[in-house]
Amino acid sequence: VEQAVRTMNHFADSLRKAQMAKNSIAILGVDPQLTTSGSPDLPRGYTLKRYCCETVEACAEFVAAIKIQLAFFEAQGLNGMHALSDVLKVARRYKLITIADGKRGDIDTVSAAYAEAYLGDGDFGCDAVTLNIYMGGDVVKPFFRKIKAGKGLFVCVRTSNASSVEFQDIRDDRGILHWQKVAHSVKEWGTDYVGKCGLSSVGAVVGATHPDDAEEARDLMPNTMFLVPGYGAQGAGPKEAIAAIRDDGSGIAVNASRSIMYAYRSARELRPPAAAAAAAKKMRDDLNQAIEVRLGASFQTTKKHHRAA
Amino acid sequence: VEQAVRTMNHFADSLRKAQMAKNSIAILGVDPQLTTSGSPDLPRGYTLKRYCCETVEACAEFVAAIKIQLAFFEAQGLNGMHALSDVLKVARRYKLITIADGKRGDIDTVSAAYAEAYLGDGDFGCDAVTLNIYMGGDVVKPFFRKIKAGKGLFVCVRTSNASSVEFQDIRDDRGILHWQKVAHSVKEWGTDYVGKCGLSSVGAVVGATHPDDAEEARDLMPNTMFLVPGYGAQGAGPKEAIAAIRDDGSGIAVNASRSIMYAYRSARELRPPAAAAAAAKKMRDDLNQAIEVRLGASFQTTKKHHRAA
Numbered sequence: 001v002e003q004a005v006r007t008m009n010h011f012a013d014s015l016r017k018a019q020m021a022k023n024s025i026a027i028l029g030v031d032p033q034l035t036t037s038g039s040p041d042l043p044r045g046y047t048l049k050r051y052c053c054e055t056v057e058a059c060a061e062f063v064a065a066i067k068i069q070l071a072f073f074e075a076q077g078l079n080g081m082h083a084l085s086d087v088l089k090v091a092r093r094y095k096l097i098t099i100a101d102g103k104r105g106d107i108d109t110v111s112a113a114y115a116e117a118y119l120g121d122g123d124f125g126c127d128a129v130t131l132n133i134y135m136g137g138d139v140v141k142p143f144f145r146k147i148k149a150g151k152g153l154f155v156c157v158r159t160s161n162a163s164s165v166e167f168q169d170i171r172d173d174r175g176i177l178h179w180q181k182v183a184h185s186v187k188e189w190g191t192d193y194v195g196k197c198g199l200s201s202v203g204a205v206v207g208a209t210h211p212d213d214a215e216e217a218r219d220l221m222p223n224t225m226f227l228v229p230g231y232g233a234q235g236a237g238p239k240e241a242i243a244a245i246r247d248d249g250s251g252i253a254v255n256a257s258r259s260i261m262y263a264y265r266s267a268r269e270l271r272p273p274a275a276a277a278a279a280a281k282k283m284r285d286d287l288n289q290a291i292e293v294r295l296g297a298s299f300q301t302t303k304k305h306h307r308a309a
Numbered sequence: 310v311e312q313a314v315r316t317m318n319h320f321a322d323s324l325r326k327a328q329m330a331k332n333s334i335a336i337l338g339v340d341p342q343l344t345t346s347g348s349p350d351l352p353r354g355y356t357l358k359r360y361c362c363e364t365v366e367a368c369a370e371f372v373a374a375i376k377i378q379l380a381f382f383e384a385q386g387l388n389g390m391h392a393l394s395d396v397l398k399v400a401r402r403y404k405l406i407t408i409a410d411g412k413r414g415d416i417d418t419v420s421a422a423y424a425e426a427y428l429g430d431g432d433f434g435c436d437a438v439t440l441n442i443y444m445g446g447d448v449v450k451p452f453f454r455k456i457k458a459g460k461g462l463f464v465c466v467r468t469s470n471a472s473s474v475e476f477q478d479i480r481d482d483r484g485i486l487h488w489q490k491v492a493h494s495v496k497e498w499g500t501d502y503v504g505k506c507g508l509s510s511v512g513a514v515v516g517a518t519h520p521d522d523a524e525e526a527r528d529l530m531p532n533t534m535f536l537v538p539g540y541g542a543q544g545a546g547p548k549e550a551i552a553a554i555r556d557d558g559s560g561i562a563v564n565a566s567r568s569i570m571y572a573y574r575s576a577r578e579l580r581p582p583a584a585a586a587a588a589a590k591k592m593r594d595d596l597n598q599a600i601e602v603r604l605g606a607s608f609q610t611t612k613k614h615h616r617a618a
Contacts, residue, residue, distance in 0.1 A: 034422055071415060071422035077432030081390045103415050105441065106380060107470040107543075113343055113380035123386030132414065132441045134465055136472030156443055161416040163445030170490060173480050178487070181479060234416075 011128055011152030012203070012225050013195035016250055018064040018097050024284040025242075025291070027099070027227075028059045028276075029257025030087060031069040032076075043264055043272040048076055049083040051272065053090045055261060058273035062280040065097035067227070067255050068126070085123040098126035099227065103156060105132040105139035112142035119146040128152035130205055130227065133182060140189050140202070147193050152201040152225070155186045158217055160207025160230030179213070183220040190224055197250060199225045208236030208254065211243035218244040218251070226252045231283070232259025238290035249291055256283055320437055320461030321512070321534050322504035324406050325559055327373040333593040334551075334600070336408070336536075337368045337585075338566025339396060340378040341385075352573055352581040357385055358392040360581065362399045364570060367582035371589040374406035376536070376564050377435070394432040407435035408536065412465060414441040414448040421451035428455040437461035439514055439536070442491060449498050449511070456502050461510040461534070464495045467526055469516025469539030488522070492529040499533055506559060508534045517545030517563065520552035527553040527560070535561045540592070541568025547599035558600055565592055 019025050030052055033041045042051045056066055068087065073080035091098050100118040105111065116122070118129040133139045133155055143153055158168060158179045168179040183204065190200030206217045208230035217226070226244050230236045231254050241254045256279075263279035264272035328334050339361055342350045351360045365375055377396065382389035400407050409427040414420065425431070427438040442448045442464055452462055467477060467488045477488040492513065499509030515526045517539035526535070535553050539545045540563050550563045565588075572588035573581035 031419075033418060034425055069415075069419055069422075071413070071419045071426060074426035074433065075422040075429070075431070077426075078387075078390055078394060081387060085387060103413070103441070103444075104380070104411075106378075106412050107468070109342060110340075110378060110380045113378075113384040116343055117380060117383035117386075120384070122384070124383065132412070132443050134441050134443050134476060135412075135468045135470055136475030136477070138470045138472040159416070159444045161444055161447045163447040166445030166494070167443060167487070167491065168445070170479075170487065171482050173482055173484070175482070178476070178479065182476065185475070 009150040010195040011147065011150055011201035012199035013197050014127070014150065015065060015097050015152070015225060015253060016197040016199065019250075019253070022062070022064050022284075023288065024062055024064050025252055025254055025287055026063045026280060026284045027065045027067050027253050027255040028056065028063045028260055028280055029067045029069060029101075029229075029255045030056065031257035031261055032072045033258065033262070034072065034075055046272065048080065049086050052083060052087045054273040055276045056087060056090050056096070057094065058277035059260065059280040060094040060096055062277065062284045063096070065099055065253060066091050067099040067101050067257075069257065070100055070102040081124075088124065088126065097128070099154065100124065100126040100129045103130050103132040105135055107135065108138050108142055111139050115143045115146050119143065119151040128154060128203070130154045130156065132156050133185070137185070137189070147201045152203060154203040154205050154225075154227040155182070155189075157182050157186060157204040158206045158210055158213050160209045160234050160236070164207065164210075180216075180220060183217055186224060187221045194223050199223055199251060201225075203227055205229065206244060208241040208243070209234060211236075211240040214243040218246070224251070228252050228254045232256040238286040239294075242287060242290050242294060245291060245294065247295065249295055254283075254287055259283075318459040319504040320456065320459055320510035321508035322506050323436070323459065324374060324461070324534065324562060325506040325508060327404075327406050328559075328562070331371070331373050331593075332597065333371055333373050334561055334563055334596055335372045335589060335593045336562050336564040337365065337372045337375045337569055337589055338378060338410075338538075338564045339365065339375050340566035340570055341381045342567065342571070343381065343384055355581065357389065358395050361392060361396045363582040364585045365396060365399050365405070366403065367586035368569065368589040369403040369405055371586065371593045372405070374408055374562060375400050376408040376410050376566075378566065379409055379411040390433075397433065397435065406437070408463065409433065409435040409438045412439050412441040414444055416444065417447050417451055420448050424452045424455050428452065428460040437463060437512070439463045439465065441465050442494070446494065446498070456510045461512060463512040463514050463534075463536040464491070464498075466491050466495060466513040467515045467519055467522050469518045469543050469545070473516065473519075489525075489529060492526055495533060496530045503532050508532055508560060510534075512536055514538065515553060517550040517552070518543060520545075520549040523553040527555070531555075533560070537561050537563045541565040547595040548603075551596060551599050551603060554600060554603065556604065558604055563592075563596055568592075
């Protein structure tokens with residue numbers, strides 16, 4: 001199956017196929033938070049590597065993909081980078097789509113190095129990476145070669161955090177908001193990379209905490225896969241998270257990190273990975289219920305198609 | 310001396326002091342480029358670690374700081390991250406200021422992890438880090454605690470690449486360019502962190518390839534240390550690189566990467582680290598000459614002050 005997914009050679013198609021196979025648009029965010037003292041914040045008795053790997057294994061049934069927050073591994077130095085490499089090995093074994101969340105972006109030669117780092121065959125190789133395009137198209141172009149080889153991007157368009165409005169909401173002299181201009185560029189960059197599922201491998205990060213903007217983002221980027229952060233700990237619920245869903249139930253992948261990784265804190269009767277799995281299952285089900293409420297009959301068709309496949 | 314610099318507890322003061330001590334505003338960019346095939350592009354007989362460490366040692370006399378392009382180490386996986394850790398050990402031994410160039414930036418908890426990763430005491434701990442603030446002030450605030458402990462930031466304002474104009478030059482409904490708004494925020498964020506040298510530890514990345522913009526950036530951010538990329542391989546010369554210098558000769562630190570690291574390709578009579586050292590020395594001298602032409606007598610005062618110190 002892994003080989004089959006990989007030889008599809010189209011990221012958005014692979015992600016959509018994984019979503020259908022799991023009946024889940026949920027993504028497990030692998031975010032081993034730091035405590036304020038700088039030491040890893042992990043359940044008692046677990047190392048960084050062990051907790052992340054066991055959480056990925058436990059949640060694999062309920063999510064289509066994992067999103068690794070690179071910062072939390074970089075913060076642990078070499079030990080963290082070794083753990084990152086080990087987590088990715090587990091994810092590949094479970095045939096999970098892997099997204100390196102690093103918000104990277106730099107001039108051409110440097111972006112090419114990031115493409116090699118996170119979409120190559122090395123220790124940190126994933127299926128997709130998140131980008132920040134303050135520096136313009138130079139950031140994105142070195143990734144196109146990897147996209148042709150089946151990899152994907154998610155460009156930050158409308159982020160989930162409170163201060164996202166500071167620069168993303170600046171209105172230009174024609175009345176267009178900054179994030180809308182970025183959305184336009186993302187659509188353009190992705191035009192050549194639309195797959196059989198109707199979605200491009202040049203995706204966008206569109207936070208769940210701004211559902212009205214997410215709907216508008218969908219109008220601006222009809223064929224773009226949205227990576228939706230902000231679910232759970234950041235405050236958005238299932239209804240907000242699916243605001244940008246397409247009529248066929250495709251087009252979004254919703255991430256939750258803390259509310260899954262740290263579910264054990266409010267479910268002390270379960271072992272920590274089992275608590276994460278229960279939270280991931282609930283997230284999947286809550287999202288599916290919200291999709292059925294929103295899409296009704298048209299989504300049933302999608303599910304039927306999935307069951308027949 | 311290292312201890313003395315570190316207990317100054319102010320990044321901009323430390324960097325300015327190092328510039329005076331070395332009589333150099335040059336920065337060595339440690340950018341071990343990739344070849345198109347994805348293998349490291351190094352002189353014959355050198356490993357990644359050995360070439361980077363020996364280049365830092367050879368150039369230490371001529372530069373105040375090194376800037377590590379993280380992407381090129383991440384691209385080499387675990388081997389690259391071990392090399393990064395080793396390069397930083399050499400840099401600390403030579404009392405060089407270290408700048409992690411990663412253009413990082415994310416929501417609060419994630420930015421706090423980046424602060425720990427690159428301004429903490431771990432394997433990748435440096436003296437300053439470069440940031441990308443598309444996500445707004447949330448990106449910067451988690452770094453303030455590190456600034457108070459003597460660390461620094463360089464926020465991308467006006468980058469050196471061709472496509473920087475795509476988003477950075479968007480004009481808002483009041484006629485202000487996007488990068489100018491970012492400059493305003495950088496000035497505000499830095500107000501509480503101005504040191505004895507008159508410069509804030511919240512610095513800015515302002516490329517040498519736009520000298521007119523650099524002068525304007527100086528007007529907008531009079532007390533901001535500028536990290537100036539774009540010298541050498543990216544096309545800017547010494548005159549362009551010092552466009553934003555302050556009257557006392559302070560305020561800028563100019564980076565060159567490829568033109569130093571790969572000087573051996575056009576100086577085949579020298580061993581590669583020696584070729585890098587010769588290029589770094591020439592860069593220092595060329596910058597100093599440009600400063601003397603630009604500032605004349607006022608810079609002599611600075612130099613005299615330095616010699617007396």
